[in-house]
Amino acid sequence: MPAPSVSFEFFPPKSLPASFRLWDCVQTLAPLDPSFVSVTYGAGGTTRKLTHEAVEAITKTTDLNVAAHLTCVDATRAQTLEIAQTYKAAGVSHIVALRGDPPKGAHSFQPNPDGFDGSIDLTRALADRGFVVTVGAYPETHPDATNAQACIDHLKAKIDAGATRAITQFFFEADTFLRFRDACADAGITAPILPGILPVESWSGVQRFAKACGAHIPALLQDAFDRAEGTDSADLLATAHATELCDDLCAEGVDHLHFYTLNKPELTRDICHALGITPKTALQNVA
Known part of the structure; x- marks a missing residue:
């Protein structure tokens, strides 16, 4: 069985040390020859400028295919499309279009009176302007x-x-x-659906993420990570679990895996190596 192709998600740094961590993440994972990498957008659009700077820096200093996240939270249509055009001017034509989380303190998404109603409306506008658009999906x-x-x-x-x-x-x-892939096929969806893989760097953090997005944690997994957290075996468990998960997916015909790196590349790298995804090239065009 051939090794799957991969892609990686990064988030924009908010400090100088975080900038070094992002660059280390890029350097560590770029040799695995990802199909693309993406850079997230903070809740409520809080990292618009930082996201643009990170996207532009990776685009200028590497040969990686970079996708920029874009949401429609707390912005007019004109403002959102202006941001999209700045990406295009920087050589980025791939956008991950998302509704976005509500701003801090808000309990639900409320569109700007002059903004996009949500991700469908945003996707249509971007596609009409020639962007390659990736969207989010919820298997739960x-x-x-x-x-x-x-x-x-x-x-x-x-x-x-x-x-x-x-x-x-x-x-x-x-x-x-x-099950979600099969249900999507039954609904007539033929576009590729890439499984999002989150290596467990911090079990307490992952539990918070899971609660926020409605991801079910199996009891056996809960017990295993509860026992391992804070010990030397935690990373081994995380690597073993994610590798087995990816192996099971690939055995069922999945040929691409998308990793949420949290700007901590070591676990993602080790999981990729375990799956037979090995370095192909050194990082190119480093400024």
Whole structure:
């Protein structure tokens, strides 16, 4: 079975030490020849400038295909499209279009009166302007959705609006993704759906993430990480769990994996190596 292709998600640094961590992450993972890398957008659009700076820096100093996250939170249509055009001017034509989380202190998403209604509207506008658009997908029910079918219907609407692929929220069991993939196929979705993989750097942090997005944690996994957290075996458990998860997905025909790196590359690198994804090239065009 051939090794899958991969992509990596980074987030923009908010300090000088964090900038060094991001660059170390890029240097560590670039040799694995990712199909693309993406840079996130902070909740409520709080990292707009930082995201743009990180995207531009990676684009200028490496040969990596960079995708910029873009949300429609707390911005007018004109402001959002202006940001998109600055990416295009910097040589970035791939955007991960998301509704975005509500600003801090807000309990739900409220569109700007002059802004996009949500990710479907944003996707259509970007696709109409020639961008390659990736969107998010939820293999488990989104906290704001009425049921699982509503998530699939929403994804199909985004694909119909011009998105070319989707990346899922993270999950802990292969069957979670496989059932979702089958349901999407039954709904007529033919665009690639990339499973999002979150290596467990911090079990307490992952539990917070899971609670926020509605990701189910199996009892056996909960017990294993509860016992391992803070010990020398925690990274071994994280590597073993993620590798087994990815192996199970690949055995079912998955040919691309998207890793949420949290700007901590070592676990992602080790998991990729365990899957047979080995360094192909050195980082190119370093300024």
